[in-house]
Amino acid sequence: MEYDAIILGGGAAGLMCAARAGQRGRRVLVLEKAAEPGRKILISGGGRCNFTNLGTAPDRYLSANPHFAKSALARYTPRDFLDLVEAHGIAWHEKTLGQLFCDGSARQIVAMLLAECAKGAVEVRCGADVTEVGHTDGLFQVGADSAPSLVIATGGPSIPRMGATGFAYDLARRFGLKVVEPRPALVPLTLGGDDVLFRELSGVSAEVIASAGKASFREAALFTHRGLSGPAILQVSSYWRPGDPVRIDFLPDRATGWLIEAKRQSPRAGLRAMLREALPERLAATLAERLGCEGDIGNLPDAALRTAEARLAGWTFVPNGSEGYAKAEVTLGGIATAELSSRTMEARRVPGLYAIGEAVDVTGWLGGYNFQWAWASGVAAGDAL
Template identity: 80%
Template sequence: MEDYDVIVLGGGAAGLMCAAVAGQRGRRVLVLERAAEVGRKILISGGGRCNFTNIHTAPDRYLSANPHFAKSALSRYTAQDFLTLVERHAIAWHEKTLGQLFCDGSARQIVAMLLDECAAAQAQGGHVDIRCGEDIAEVAHAGGRFDVTTPSGTRSAPALAIATGGPSIPKMGASDFAYRLARRFGLRIVEPRPALVPLTLGGEDVLFRELSGVSAPVEARCGRAAFREAALFTHRGLSGPAILQVSSYWRPGDAVAIDFLPGMAPDWLVEAKRHAPRAHLRTVLAERLPDRLAATLAERIGLPGDLGNLPDKGLRAAGQRLADWRFHPNGSEGFAKAEVTLGGIATAELSSKTMEAKRVPGLYAIGEAVDVTGWLGGYNFQWAWASAVAAGTALAERGA
């Protein structure tokens, strides 16, 4: 049996970061990854360029049963801290929109950086051993040690970090392993749901599927959450950044409200009537929206003829509907298309400072496995980095 100081289950963003931090502080760390290579979600993120953080990271951009839980880790390892690491590795980057930071080149640069950080442990008296293609057959806990068995053997350590993520994007090998393992140790799970996921339409809304491929900048709202980004009509319903964002707040039965012309004055159609009385509603909409979308909205509103012949009251009502168009999704595209998972290992079970389970000394949970879910745009990677650093630091201090 091989002995280590720490065993990390999962070689994704959180797992590799945790291993690097603990290893560089003198710990012998083993990373076990089920897939054939580490960092598979990193490699596909951001269209292959990895949206590795967001400069606007703040706790209020995260969803959790305990909205305060993420504050500690996020304040102690910030987006600027990770950006400093990226620049130290000479990785060129750029800000795209809304504080989202991407590699100029390839997401592989982020994976290579994390592997280099793990390798740097050697010079600090530590060691990080990364093994891929390792299916976990059994995890046993007795006498203050965790024994992890895979087809290639059993390894033991006094500390175990769960970094296997959630079930989103199963084609990448994602599963609910983290939750099953956590339950075995008596940890409570907040019901996992798909997040940052396209929504599907049925009923009367199904007609909008005919606009598949049409995109427009909108403001999408669900409850108190509102996001001004692009929405995309698909052959199944609604997608695009604005929709992915509100999907994290949506529950079955909720309506999603869309303002197709955010920023327009309430009386803008009345003003348009005065300036162009012979124009039709479809025409003035097509000046501001894609033609196919303008035609569909005008048809559904049902105000034919010249604007000059339409009553101001009817035009105001049309403007109000365009600013608060209600869709009633009948579901989402599920974990298969979800970028992340909402819910997970309950934060009430963990220390917000160390990510250690309160009732199981030596057991840690980090990253997407935990009930902390960020907005679209690099926030979930920043949670992975921050929670991993919190755990990695604490792991290095165990027994020190």
């Protein structure tokens, strides 16, 4: 069969692209390897799909070219996607930090995308494991099907149990496109050495400010049996490099000098009791023990209290790794943006070849940003096909 466009991947970006192109009168085929489309959508947001973020802005995306995402994001905004959600009667709610979720199930988002594809007579073929793509006489051949346009929307290798692979990168390289080295992002970090003792706090969480490099996030951090997780850690993991420290402010609401003031106000209090006012019991006990400040704070010199306060405001962990693609929500890196048009997502040197979504070197923060990039990049390509 000959189509106007073949889209490899029936995830968020691929379905959005197909719907837009199909409704413009293009004959579109979507090839999805899994038995059903949108599998990553279905597991997102605890099954309720954190489908966008009201705070979407280009500075909340990582890329070798921080300006690349501006065009697509400006032309298809969270409000645009929300209009679509509301047009389909899907109830939604806002959680913290601009995150929007379905009231019901993530399946509503997949059903909405498939309904939009149906409006454009898009053919969605599941169980299609593409291994080879040909390109002759201006046509891309995928098995017995061909089209003058091919869209790479197969995502990255994060969450391999869902069938994710690095196929997008292999295909891009086959057509001569450069790939920015991919690595796991939005991923828990593991601890070793002296820090391994913090694993005993598995299950304990607290609101902190976590920092890596110049990036800082105030959200919950969670101690696990392998190391550190929780939203704050997942966020900084995208900025962390092996060998670098992660700094945690365990008491972000305490002003400088609070321990000295506490010594004056309550000299017979112990540090553990002071910490317990703001932190879970087990965490307070561990930190107090590590700081070595035993006894009443009134008996401790001011210098020791200043040192303890500084450590609590900038506790340094040096992770020995991450939990890898198996636990990573997304992939950093991907098909180099220098190879693509920021307006259409078409490869500059291979007419008719497009790349969208997670396959591209554009990675958002945790909290719906990566879905918004999927929608926006999918629309950019769909409107250009």
